[in-house]
Structures are given as C-alpha cells and as structure tokens.
Amino acid sequence: MKILDWYILKRYLLTFFVMLLLFIPIGITVHLAEKIGKILENEAPFGEVMLYFLDFTIYFAHLLFPLFLFLSVIWFTSKLANNTEIIAFLSSGVSFSRFLRPYMIGASVVSVFALVLGLYLAPEASKGFNDFNYKYLKTGKSAVDNQNVYRQIDDTTYIFVSSFDTKQKRGQNFTLEYIRDNKLVSKITASSIQYVEKDSTYRMNTYVKRYIGDNNDIIETARRKDTLFAFDLEDLTPVEYIAETLRYGELNRFIEKEEARGSSYISRYKLVKYRIWSLPVSVFILTIIAVAVSSIKRRGGMGVNLAVGICIAMVFVFFDKIFGVMAAQSDFPPLLAVWFPNMLFGILAAYLLYNAKR
Structure with missing residues (x-):
C-alpha cells in the first residue's frame, strides 16, 4: 500500500x-x-x-x-x-x-x-x-483614517488632531490631555503639529499649555515650540493594512497597543x-x-x-x-x-x- x-x-x-x-x-x-x-x-x-x-x-x-x-x-x-x-x-x-x-x-x-x-x-x-x-x-487616495483622529496613548495621555497628512507628518488642531484619577491635570493645544525627523522632535504653532490648579490655572504660550513626546505621529494614524504587514509576534504586540488606545x-x-x-x-x-x-x-x-x-x-x-x-x-x-x-x-x-x- x-x-x-x-x-x-x-x-x-x-x-x-x-x-x-x-x-x-x-x-x-x-x-x-x-x-x-x-x-x-x-x-x-x-x-x-x-x-x-x-x-x-x-x-x-x-x-x-x-x-x-x-x-x-x-x-x-x-x-x-x-x-x-x-x-x-x-x-x-x-x-x-x-x-x-x-x-x-x-x-x-x-x-x-x-x-x-x-x-x-x-x-x-x-x-x-x-x-x-x-x-x-x-x-489621491489615503491609506489612513486621517480625519478627526482621537487616540489614547497610555493610561493618562490622550491626543486629538482634526486632520493628518501622512506625507508631511503634519496634523491640524492638535490637542493633548493628561488625565489622572478622572481629573484633567494639564492640556496642550496648537493650531498645527509637525514631526521633525532630523531632531526627532515635534514642532507646534500657536502653542498653549494650561496647568489645572486647585485654585487657579497656569497658562504657558508660545508662537512656536519644539519639544519631545513619547509617541510617533505615524503610530497614531497607522495605515489600514498595517496588520497584514506585521509578523505574528509584532502583530500581537501591535493589537495589544491598539486595544489600549481604543x-x-x-x-x-x-x-x-x-x-x-x-x-x-x-x-x-x-x-x-x-x-x-x-x-x-x-x-x-x-x-x-x-x-x-x-x-x-x-x-x-x-x-x-x-x-x-x-x-x-x-x-x-x-x-x-x-x-x-x-x-x-x-x-x-x-x-x-x-x-x-x-
């Protein structure tokens, strides 16, 4: 046989x-x-x-x-x-x-x-x-959902941009909020934010940061401000086919991260x-x-x-x-x-x- x-x-x-x-x-x-x-x-x-x-x-x-x-x-x-x-x-x-x-x-x-x-x-x-x-x-077609992007970065950090250009790595109407124990601790707003690859920094225009105090708030403003953040704008707006391009271990870690971000x-x-x-x-x-x-x-x-x-x-x-x-x-x-x-x-x-x- x-x-x-x-x-x-x-x-x-x-x-x-x-x-x-x-x-x-x-x-x-x-x-x-x-x-x-x-x-x-x-x-x-x-x-x-x-x-x-x-x-x-x-x-x-x-x-x-x-x-x-x-x-x-x-x-x-x-x-x-x-x-x-x-x-x-x-x-x-x-x-x-x-x-x-x-x-x-x-x-x-x-x-x-x-x-x-x-x-x-x-x-x-x-x-x-x-x-x-x-x-x-x-x-002319976008591979990302780049309108009204709202993401949770970690347990305390949330961001929002009204639109995002993947080629220029530039977002409009940027907002970042730090929340602890269901209370707003501080809030950053800017008319635009752009990732600068050369310095690995973020450049914000019409920058405003508000520290929420018990009795009064502290407001910090600047026409333009360069700073560091613990996130990458490309990670915040991943292409819709990103899961198909990741190996299994990377895919598991990516899914865990995306679940935490909602x-x-x-x-x-x-x-x-x-x-x-x-x-x-x-x-x-x-x-x-x-x-x-x-x-x-x-x-x-x-x-x-x-x-x-x-x-x-x-x-x-x-x-x-x-x-x-x-x-x-x-x-x-x-x-x-x-x-x-x-x-x-x-x-x-x-x-x-x-x-x-x-």
Missing part, C-alpha cells in the same frame, strides 16, 4: 504546485494589463515594479490559497475516478478512510506551508504590495491574526470535501466534478468575505467571523465523507 500512498501523495502535491504555477502568471498578466497605464504615467522605477510583482505573486498565492488547493484536489482525484483507479483501490479491500490517508498527509504538508507563508512571507509581501499601490497606483480598526487587526491559524485548518476541510465530491465516477466526467467543486469553493469564499466584512464594520466577533466558514464546511465535509464511505 505504500506504493499507492506515494502515488497519491505525489499527485496531490505536484498538482497543487502546478496549479499555482499556472494561475499566478495569468494573474500577473491580467494585473499588469490593468495597471500598466498608471505605472507608466507615474514613472515607477523598473526595480520597484519588479519587486512589486514579486510581492504580488506571494500576496496573490496566499489570498487564493484555499481555492487553488480545492481545485487541484478535485482535478487529479476526478482523473483517478475516471480511470477507475479508485475503484481498483477500494476493490482490493482498502477502506475509504485508509484511501484518504495520503490526502491527509499531503494536507499536512500544505498546511505547514500555508502557516509559514502566513507567519513570515505574506506580511513582507503585503507591505511591498500595498506600499507600491498607494505610492503609484492609488494616487483603535476603531481593532476588529480588522484581529481578523488578520485569526486567519493565520484558520487557513491551515481549512486545508484539511477542503481536501476532505474535494475527495468526497470527486472520488465517484460520474456520467458527465471531470467537468461535473469541477463544476460542483467551483460552486462549493465560491460559496466558501463568499462566506469568508461576508463574515470578514461584518466583523470589520460592526460588533460581530472577529474570532467567530474567521472560524464560522470552517465550522460550517467542516460539518459539510463530515456529511460528504460519511456518504462517500457508504
């Missing part, structure tokens, strides 16, 4: 990677045809363009990972069924569970690959991909964190569904199996996107949003596997 195990395992892995190699160039070609006008218009350097498409390759592969896997398993399993190879396996006394074992070994290999991709490679690729997009392809994007950040672990599990679920659907020889041949498989894959992607949007835009729990498609399709996988055994 080891010969048959190796035969199925090699077909599983080979078909999956061939599917990736076939679809990725198609994706690059379509994307290039769509974006080439803006790339030339904005005179993007050739080296940056090459790095962009390398990042796009990894980003694209990670994004559509479950779909590629599902279709590849259906493809080669349908070929086995049409050639009556599966009937020969089962007729020799091999149970369906035993027949499924090399698929599970292959799924384990692919899930480890997916985990490494999500933990290390995809964050770097996502950073390059999104940075290039907003630098050359999405001119970030409105915290659900989006948690979605990225939970998806890193849900993707490897979905590999096993989709493998079982694909085998159960395509292991039966049908009158319509491989085309019927592929049609059924594509429909199931589209429904899976639909549920994943819908619940992701719900969690990002509402109070729907991100953990449930990420794992609900796996739970739902896990039940479907168990049902299909039971009927396939029969």
Whole structure:
C-alpha cells in the first residue's frame, strides 16, 4: 500500500504546485494589463515594479490559497475516478478512510506551508504590495483614517488632531490631555503639529499649555515650540493594512497597543491574526470535501466534478468575505467571523465523507 500512498501523495502535491504555477502568471498578466497605464504615467522605477510583482505573486498565492488547493484536489482525484483507479483501490479491500490517508498527509504538508507563508512571507509581501499601490497606483487616495483622529496613548495621555497628512507628518488642531484619577491635570493645544525627523522632535504653532490648579490655572504660550513626546505621529494614524504587514509576534504586540488606545480598526487587526491559524485548518476541510465530491465516477466526467467543486469553493469564499466584512464594520466577533466558514464546511465535509464511505 505504500506504493499507492506515494502515488497519491505525489499527485496531490505536484498538482497543487502546478496549479499555482499556472494561475499566478495569468494573474500577473491580467494585473499588469490593468495597471500598466498608471505605472507608466507615474514613472515607477523598473526595480520597484519588479519587486512589486514579486510581492504580488506571494500576496496573490496566499489570498487564493484555499481555492487553488480545492481545485487541484478535485482535478487529479476526478482523473483517478475516471480511470477507475479508485475503484481498483477500494476493490482490493482498502477502506475509504485508509484511501484518504495520503490526502491527509499531503494536507499536512500544505498546511505547514500555508502557516509559514502566513507567519513570515505574506506580511513582507503585503507591505511591498500595498506600499507600491498607494505610492503609484492609488494616487489621491489615503491609506489612513486621517480625519478627526482621537487616540489614547497610555493610561493618562490622550491626543486629538482634526486632520493628518501622512506625507508631511503634519496634523491640524492638535490637542493633548493628561488625565489622572478622572481629573484633567494639564492640556496642550496648537493650531498645527509637525514631526521633525532630523531632531526627532515635534514642532507646534500657536502653542498653549494650561496647568489645572486647585485654585487657579497656569497658562504657558508660545508662537512656536519644539519639544519631545513619547509617541510617533505615524503610530497614531497607522495605515489600514498595517496588520497584514506585521509578523505574528509584532502583530500581537501591535493589537495589544491598539486595544489600549481604543483603535476603531481593532476588529480588522484581529481578523488578520485569526486567519493565520484558520487557513491551515481549512486545508484539511477542503481536501476532505474535494475527495468526497470527486472520488465517484460520474456520467458527465471531470467537468461535473469541477463544476460542483467551483460552486462549493465560491460559496466558501463568499462566506469568508461576508463574515470578514461584518466583523470589520460592526460588533460581530472577529474570532467567530474567521472560524464560522470552517465550522460550517467542516460539518459539510463530515456529511460528504460519511456518504462517500457508504
């Protein structure tokens, strides 16, 4: 039986990677045809363009990972069924569970690959991909929520700017408040604040600082004042895709910091964190569904199996996107949003596997 195990395992892995190699160039070609006008218009350097498409390759592969896997398993399993190879396996006394074992070994290999991709490679690729997009392809669009920014820096410090320019690192109508024991201790206001990289200082115009006393207040004013603060304006207004660019340890620390600051994007950040672990599990679920659907020889041949498989894959992607949007835009729990498609399709996988055994 080891010969048959190796035969199925090699077909599983080979078909999956061939599917990736076939679809990725198609994706690059379509994307290039769509974006080439803006790339030339904005005179993007050739080296940056090459790095962009390398990042796009990894980003694209990670994004559509479950779909590629599902279709590849259906493809080669349908070929086995049409050639009556599966009937020969089962007729020799091999149970369906035993027949499924090399698929599970292959799924384990692919899930480890997916985990490494999500933990290390995809964050770097996502950073390059999104940075290039907003630098050359999405001119005029902002990647940050830069209007009416209100953040909690620590237990006692709160800031506000009415608007923020990420390129100039400049905020308008700046306010900083120190609050202890629910009492306002001091308050700083300025018509504008700008981060000076050369000196790592902040330059404020029309500076006013008020110390709140028990009997009277002390007011300090200046037309312009340079000072140090224990925060970076870029940290106060992170780009909306920042979570996708952080490795797992960095992502955990970033989420803790953003929760303390009361970030409105915290659900989006948690979605990225939970998806890193849900993707490897979905590999096993989709493998079982694909085998159960395509292991039966049908009158319509491989085309019927592929049609059924594509429909199931589209429904899976639909549920994943819908619940992701719900969690990002509402109070729907991100953990449930990420794992609900796996739970739902896990039940479907168990049902299909039971009927396939029969």
